Amino acid sequence: MFDNLSGRLQGIFSGLKSKGRLSEADIDAALREVRMALLEADVNYKVVKGFIANCRERCLEAKVMQSLNPSQNVIKVVLDELTALMGSTNTKLILSSRIPNVIMLVGLQGSGKTTAAAKLAYRLKRDGHSPLLVACDVYRPAAADQLQTLGDEIGVKVYRGDGKDPIAIAKTGVRFAIDNLRDVVIIDTAGRLHVDDEMMDEAARIKEATDPDYIFMVLDAMTGQDVVNVAQTFASKVDFDGVIMSKMDGDARGGGALSIRQITGKPIMFISAGEKPQDLEPFYPDRMAKRILGMGDVVGIIERAVEMADQEQAAQQAERMLKDEFTYVDFLDTLKQVKKMGGLSKLLKDLPGGDKALASGQVDEGELDRIEAIINSMTKQERMKPGLINGSRRERIAKGAGVEVYDVNQVIKRFNETRKMMKKMQGMVPQGKPGKGKKGKKGKGGNMRQMMGMMRSMGLDGMDLSKFR
Amino acid sequence: MAWFDKLSRGLSNTRNSFTESMNVLFRRGPKLDENFYDDLEETLILGDMGFQAAEDIVASVRDTARRKALPDAQAVMDLLEDSIAQQFKQAERDPFTDLPSLVLFVGINGAGKTTTVGKLAKIAKDRGDAVLIGSADTFRAAAIEQLDIWGERAGVEIVKRERGADPASVCYDVIQRGEETGAQLILIDTSGRLHTSKDLMRELQKVVNVTRKRSGIPVSVVLVMDATTGQNGLQQAREFNKSLDLDGVIITKLDGTAKGGIAVAVSRELELPIYRIGVGESIDDLQAFDAHEFARALITG
Ligand SMILES: Nc1nc2c(ncn2[C@@H]2O[C@H](COP(=O)(O)OP(=O)(O)OP(=O)(O)O)[C@@H](O)[C@H]2O)c(=O)[nH]1
Ligand SMILES: [Mg+2]
Numbered sequence: 001m002f003d004n005l006s007g008r009l010q011g012i013f014s015g016l017k018s019k020g021r022l023s024e025a026d027i028d029a030a031l032r033e034v035r036m037a038l039l040e041a042d043v044n045y046k047v048v049k050g051f052i053a054n055c056r057e058r059c060l061e062a063k064v065m066q067s068l069n070p071s072q073n074v075i076k077v078v079l080d081e082l083t084a085l086m087g088s089t090n091t092k093l094i095l096s097s098r099i100p101n102v103i104m105l106v107g108l109q110g111s112g113k114t115t116a117a118a119k120l121a122y123r124l125k126r127d128g129h130s131p132l133l134v135a136c137d138v139y140r141p142a143a144a145d146q147l148q149t150l151g152d153e154i155g156v157k158v159y160r161g162d163g164k165d166p167i168a169i170a171k172t173g174v175r176f177a178i179d180n181l182r183d184v185v186i187i188d189t190a191g192r193l194h195v196d197d198e199m200m201d202e203a204a205r206i207k208e209a210t211d212p213d214y215i216f217m218v219l220d221a222m223t224g225q226d227v228v229n230v231a232q233t234f235a236s237k238v239d240f241d242g243v244i245m246s247k248m249d250g251d252a253r254g255g256g257a258l259s260i261r262q263i264t265g266k267p268i269m270f271i272s273a274g275e276k277p278q279d280l281e282p283f284y285p286d287r288m289a290k291r292i293l294g295m296g297d298v299v300g301i302i303e304r305a306v307e308m309a310d311q312e313q314a315a316q317q318a319e320r321m322l323k324d325e326f327t328y329v330d331f332l333d334t335l336k337q338v339k340k341m342g343g344l345s346k347l348l349k350d351l352p353g354g355d356k357a358l359a360s361g362q363v364d365e366g367e368l369d370r371i372e373a374i375i376n377s378m379t380k381q382e383r384m385k386p387g388l389i390n391g392s393r394r395e396r397i398a399k400g401a402g403v404e405v406y407d408v409n410q411v412i413k414r415f416n417e418t419r420k421m422m423k424k425m426q427g428m429v430p431q432g433k434p435g436k437g438k439k440g441k442k443g444k445g446g447n448m449r450q451m452m453g454m455m456r457s458m459g460l461d462g463m464d465l466s467k468f469r
Numbered sequence: 470m471a472w473f474d475k476l477s478r479g480l481s482n483t484r485n486s487f488t489e490s491m492n493v494l495f496r497r498g499p500k501l502d503e504n505f506y507d508d509l510e511e512t513l514i515l516g517d518m519g520f521q522a523a524e525d526i527v528a529s530v531r532d533t534a535r536r537k538a539l540p541d542a543q544a545v546m547d548l549l550e551d552s553i554a555q556q557f558k559q560a561e562r563d564p565f566t567d568l569p570s571l572v573l574f575v576g577i578n579g580a581g582k583t584t585t586v587g588k589l590a591k592i593a594k595d596r597g598d599a600v601l602i603g604s605a606d607t608f609r610a611a612a613i614e615q616l617d618i619w620g621e622r623a624g625v626e627i628v629k630r631e632r633g634a635d636p637a638s639v640c641y642d643v644i645q646r647g648e649e650t651g652a653q654l655i656l657i658d659t660s661g662r663l664h665t666s667k668d669l670m671r672e673l674q675k676v677v678n679v680t681r682k683r684s685g686i687p688v689s690v691v692l693v694m695d696a697t698t699g700q701n702g703l704q705q706a707r708e709f710n711k712s713l714d715l716d717g718v719i720i721t722k723l724d725g726t727a728k729g730g731i732a733v734a735v736s737r738e739l740e741l742p743i744y745r746i747g748v749g750e751s752i753d754d755l756q757a758f759d760a761h762e763f764a765r766a767l768i769t770g
Contacts, residue, residue, distance in 0.1 A: 042699030110579025141618035149610035224517035224699025252701035
C-alpha cells in the first residue's frame with residue numbers, strides 16, 4: 001500500500017505523456033486510477049466520488065483536451081482540485097490579545113493529543129510565549145503523569161488540579177494561568193468516541209467553561225473511512241476550529257486530511273511528524289496535495305535545511321562548491337546535516353520518487369555512519385585534497401574505519417559522483433526567499449544541491465530530479 | 470451483566486452503521502443488478518476493507534450468486550457474510566488460555582496495547598491463572614505508571630524498570646521473575662512505534678528475539694490494531710510481521726462506528742488469526758473474536 005497514490009499517478013501520467021492528445025476515454029482511464037489510488041490513500045469514498053466528478057468536468061474542458069501537452073494539464077487539474085480541497089492557503093495560528101489565550105485539544109483515544117499538546121507548548125514557548133499545560137484527562141491511567149513528564153522535559157508548567165473533575169480542572173487551570181502570568185493555556189482532554197454522548201457532552205462543557213480561542217481536533221493520519229463520522233460529530237458537538245494531523249512520519253498517505261476538509265470545511269493547522277517536542281510543523285495544503293500526488297515536498301525540505309544549517313558554514317560550502325572545491329569536509333558536513341534533519345528516510349519521503357526508494361529498501365540509515373567513519377579515518381590533508389588518496393592510503397583508511405578497501409572505494413566513487421552531480425545541478429535549485437542577504441541565499445541553494453547530490457550518490461537513481469525545477 | 474450490555478452495545482454500533490448502509494441497498498429493491506453489486510462494494514470500502522479486498526470478495530460473491538442462481542438480495546447477503554468470515558484465519562492455539570504462555574504486545578502508538586494487557590491480565594487472574602505482566606515500554610512518558618495502574622486493577626504483579634532502561638533486559642527480568650513465581654501467563658507491553666522507523670523496529674526485533682531465546686515457555690507476538698485504521702493498517706501489519714513474525718492480531722476500539730474492515734485484509738493476506746476484540750476502555754471490555762459474528766456485524770447487524 002506504500003507508494004500507491006504517488007506511484008500510480010506517476011505511472012498513469014507517464015502513460016499519458018507518451019500518447020499526446022487525450023480522448024475522453026483516456027481521461028476516464030486515468031481518473032479511474034486516480035480514484036483507486038485515492039481510496040487506497042483512505043480518502044473517504046464519498047469524497048472521492050465528488051472529487052473525481054469535478055476533475056472529470058474540468059479535464060473535459062476544451063482547453064485541456066486540445067492543448068499540446070494534455071497530460072501536463074490533467075496533472076495540473078488533479079493537483080489544483082486536490083489543493084483547493086485541502087484549503088487554498090496555509091492557515092496560521094494567530095493568538096488574540098486576550099490573556100490568556102485558550103487552546104483546547106480533542107479527539108479519539110490514542111490519536112496523539114497529549115503529545116500534540118506538549119509539542120504545541122514547545123512551539124509557543126520557542127516563539128516567546130509562556131504556555132501552561134492543563135491535564136484534563138482524568139480517565140486514562142497515568143495520563144496526567146504523561147503530560148507532566150512531557151511538560152518537565154520542555155520546561156512548561158503543567159496544571160493538574162484535583163485530578164478528578166475535568167471541567168473544574170480546566171476552569172481553575174485558566175485561573176491559574178492568569179495568576180501566574182501565563183499567556184496561553186493548552187488544555188489536553190481525554191480521548192473520546194464521537195458516539196459516547198456523555199463524554200461528548202463533557203467536552204462541550206469544558207469548552208463552555210473556558211471559552212477557547214481555538215479548539216483543535218487531533219486526527220491520526222492513518223484513520224480510515226470512519227473519519228467522516230468522527231469529524232462530523234465532533235464538528236457538530238464541539239465545533240472545533242482546525243485539525244492537527246498526527247503520526248505523519250509514518251507512511252500513511254493521510255487521505256483523511258482531504259475528507260475532513262471536505263466534510264467539515266475546517267482547516268488542517270499542523271502536522272505532527274515524530275515523537276520529539278519539535279516535531280510539529282505547519283500544514284501547507286499545496287505541499288500535502290503534492291505529497292499525495294507524489295510530487296515531493298521540496299519546499300519543506302529546503303525550509304528544514306535552512307532551519308538546521310549554520311548559515312555561515314553553508315555559505316562557505318557554497319562558495320567552495322562554486323569553485324568546484326567540494327571536499328570530504330563538505331561531504332561530511334552534508335552528511336551530518338542529513339542526520340540532523342532526521343536521517344535519509346525522513347528527507348527522502350518528501351522527495352519525488354523518494355517513496356519508491358524507501359519502499360524498495362534502497363535506503364540504509366547505517367550507511368551514513370559507515371561513510372562518516374571512513375571519512376573520519378582520512379587525514380586532514382586527504383579530506384581537503386581528495387586527489388591524494390591513492391591505493392596505500394585507501395588501505396590505511398579502511399583499516400582505520402574497520403571496513404574493507406572495497407567500502408572505501410565505494411565512498412570515493414560516491415564522493416566523485418556527488419561532486420559531478422553538483423556541478424550539473426547548479427542553477428536547478430530555487431533561490432531562497434528574497435531579503436535574506438546574499439550569503440544566506442547561496443547557502444540555501446548550496447545545501448540543497450549538496451543534499452540532493454548526496455542522495456543521488458547513495459544509489460537513489462530512480463529519483464526524478466527534473467521535478468526540482 | 471453490565472459488561473455484557475457494553476459488549477453488545479459495542480457490537481451493535483458497528484452493526485448499525487452497516488445496517489444503515491445496507492438498508493439503503495435494500496430499498497433499492499432486491500434486484501441483483503450492477504448497482505446492487507456496486508453498492509455492496511461501496512459499503513465494504515466504507516468499512517475500510519480496502520478497494521482490492523472489497524472488489525475481490527464482491528466479484529466472487531457475484532459469480533457464485535449467478536452460478537447458484539440465488540433468488541434475492543438476502544441470499545446474496547448471507548453468501549457475502551460467509552465469504553467474509555472465510556477470509557479470517559482460524560487460530561490454532563489461543564495464547565491466552567493455552568498455558569503456559571508468554572505474549573508480547575506490539576503495535577503503533579496509541580493502538581491500545583497497554584489497555585489490552587490490563588484487560589487480559591484481569592480475565593486470566595479472575596480465572597485463577599498465575600499471571601505476571603511486564604512493562605517493556607520504557608520509552609513513553611508515564612507508560613510504566615499507566616501499566617502499573619492496570620496491574621493494580623487486575624491484582625496482578627508487574628515487573629518494571631526505570632524509564633529509559635533497555636526494553637530487552639526488562640523482558641529478561643520478567644521471564645526470570647515468571648520462573649521464580651511459576652507464572653503461567655506472562656504479558657509484556659512494549660512501546661508504540663511506527664513501522665516506518667527502522668531503528669525502533671530493530672529495537673523491537675531485539676526485544677522479541679531475546680524473549681524467544683530466553684523464555685522456557687511458548688512465546689507469541691501479538692499485533693494490536695485500532696479499528697479506525699485505514700488501508701495503512703495492512704502496511705503496518707506487513708512490516709510488523711516481516712520484522713517479528715507475528716502470531717496474531719487484536720483489534721481494539723470496535724465500540725466506535727469504525728467497522729474494522731482492515732482486519733479482513735490483514736487476516737486474509739498475512740494469514741494471521743484475530744485473537745480478541747476490544748470494545749471499550751474498561752477492564753471488562755474485551756471479547757472473543759468470532760469470524761461469523763464479525764462478518765454479520767459488518768453486514769446485517
Ligand atoms: N473506546 C475504546 N478505547 C480504547 C480501547 N482500547 C484502548 N482504548 C483507549 O485508547 C487509548 C490508547 O490506549 P493505550 O492502551 O494507552 O494504547 P497503547 O497502544 O498502549 O499506546 P502507546 O503505549 O502510547 O503506544 C486509551 O485512551 C485507551 O483507553 C477500546 O477497545 N475502545
Ligand atoms: Mg502503551
